[in-house]
Amino acid sequence: xxxxxxxxxxxxxxxxxxxxxxxxxxxxxxxxxxVKVLFNASKVKADFDDSQTDAETLATVVDKLxxxxxxxxxx
Numbered sequence: 001x002x003x004x005x006x007x008x009x010x011x012x013x014x015x016x017x018x019x020x021x022x023x024x025x026x027x028x029x030x031x032x033x034x035v036k037v038l039f040n041a042s043k044v045k046a047d048f049d050d051s052q053t054d055a056e057t058l059a060t061v062v063d064k065l066x067x068x069x070x071x072x073x074x075x
Contacts, residue, residue: 006055008044008062009071025065
């Protein structure tokens with residue numbers, strides 16, 4: 001098991017309830033250990049177990065929630 005961090009740059013968050021929607025959507029995914037949404041920076045940081053999921057899968061989840069992901073970085 002290797003914990004990695006995905007940093008997803010979004011196309012702009014418009015309201016605090018958007019943050020909650022993203023946090024709840026990602027927290028329910030297999031392998032996701034922690035999620036932090038940075039409202040002012042329009043970024044999502046998610047720590048995940050790379051044996052269970054990957055950054056692209058998390059980006060797809062966020063995209064399906066209605067928040068287009070512009071860039072994906074993994075640390």
